[in-house]
Amino acid sequence: MSTSTRRLQHLVPASLVLALAATVTWLSFTREPADAFLFPRLIAVVMLLLAGWNFARAVLGLARVGTGLSAGLLIRLMPGTLVMLVYVFLAAKWLGFYVASWIAFAAIYALYDPAPHSSGAAWARRIFIPAGFMVMIYLLFNTLLKVQTPRGIFF
């Protein structure tokens, strides 16, 4: 990763954190009742100062801590992260926790399993290992801990 890319990458989180700190400070000083925002004001000011300092370091190219994100890394983590997002924000409630979890687990296993996709044995593993794990989860959460999870359209 080149120096300019690294500097640009550090600028993104530094800008986001600065924007967040500025928003928090603005809200702390404008919202009522003022007494409820006494402590938030104190923290917001310190946070804004630190975020400003962090932003200045990023602009000057002095922010070097952290490995940053390479294109290769993003490509590798993207499929799994997408499965995770769909699983949590859509599928868990819509399909039901147990079915959605089984599908998400199997999808992640299939996506990252180095075994060839043409292998029948590999697919059997990808289906039955998550299923076995979900049976354990069901016994633990439903039977033992009595946690009522969203059922969705399935189970």
Next chain:
Amino acid sequence: MEFLGYFGGVFEPVAFMLLLGGTIGGLILGATPGLSPTMAVALLIPFTFQLEPTQGLILLGAAYTSTVAGGAVSAILLKIPGAPANIATALDGHEMARNGQGAKALHMSFMASGVGGVLGVLLLIFLTPVLAKWALAFGPSHLFWMAILGVTVIGSLDSKSFVKGLLSGCLGLWLSMIGYDDIQGAQRFIFHDALTGGINIIAALIGIFAIPQVIEMFAKGRVPSSISSLTVEKQSLMASLRETFMYKRALAIGTVCGAIIGLIPGVGGQIAGLLAYDQSRKFSPDRDKFGTGHPEGVIAAESANNAMVGPSLVPLLTLSIPGSPTAAVLLGGLLIHGIFPGTDLFDNHPQVAWTFINSMLIGQILMVVFGIWIAGWAARIAKVPTPIMAGAVLVLSLFGSYSIQQSMGDVYIMLVLGLGMFFLEKFGFSAAPLVLGLILGPIAEANFIQGSMIANAGDGAAAYFLTGTLNLMLIAMVLASMAYSFWATMIHEPRRAASSAAQTKTEAAE
């Protein structure tokens, strides 16, 4: 000697089964690379909701103790430390295993862990009540500064960047303020319905510690596992025991280093292990053998990282200041059961406090027995393929965060915080100060408001918060931790710049 009266609680059937389960489960989780002790304890908290506070704490304490020791299995047999605390163990432990002494290295590591762990818990037993009585002298201003000290020490020492460490702490403090204000009942920073009840600490802990590790597993891609485990030969247990106690100096150095490091908030087991290893090498007549499979290296490192566990709970149980990220998670576990550390814990809940501490003592012994017994097959579990691990941790995170209040809001918060933490960590922000800020935020705010009220009736806020010996001592400690971190950053900065320039040059040449 009050603690002696509470051993019975540890041996009650349910409590003992939980201690046993927590120990064995912790050893397996600890041996699994990628599952840190902090994450293991965070994922276990939802399972404690239905338990009595004492039983819940026994389970969490057993898991904390044994995950640290279990990390030695993969460090020795796979050369992959199960937790950062086991980095130093891998240096000589794996070499011993390669030299055909794997069983001996495992026996020695668990025995040394047991010795260090027992002495660490004894320190916890004898130091905690004294400090808890001393904590009675603390007023709101002191407790406010203590909470701020907890955040700044971890923000300063646990992070490679001074400014990002402190900024992480501030982010945590801000997150703790989201929701309804306790005194005025005013809405604060509620940007979404899921935030109405504030950020649930346990959901946040699961997200912050588990989700980044799941994404890290995704980041490895579709690579075949290259982990190869060394086989474990048979070894007489008595011979290992005799040999472990032959290295009294390494045991003593490890235990002392671990105990001291544990007492300092923010300095974790990784430092304890490495410091003990280094000191043991310096004082050893066989210093040239270190790194080639010398038992002293394993003994020093393992006695240190387990000796750290007990003392790391001293500031937590007396002053509500967690000494490590895992201790911060344990604090979350205490708070959800309505138990507040400090004098309240020992005066009003002595049964809970002492049974928990005693269970850690018994847990150390169980950890040695079961550690030696299951070490061989724990290494096989450690080779579970990464995608299975990622899927299992993700599913557990969803069920764990949902089961807290049976709310999808907690699940969304868990995922958003986890994703955010993954990206922030890639740019040098730290999870530990953020979590400390989140946990200590309400304590800091309650004492700040209470102190402000007292100050308004007296000489004003400046006089109340900034004068008095104890206030000044605490402020000096806050400033000293920040100054040290700033100085350390300045020293490392040129090196980092040089390595960054060298990396760029290499990439350009390629």
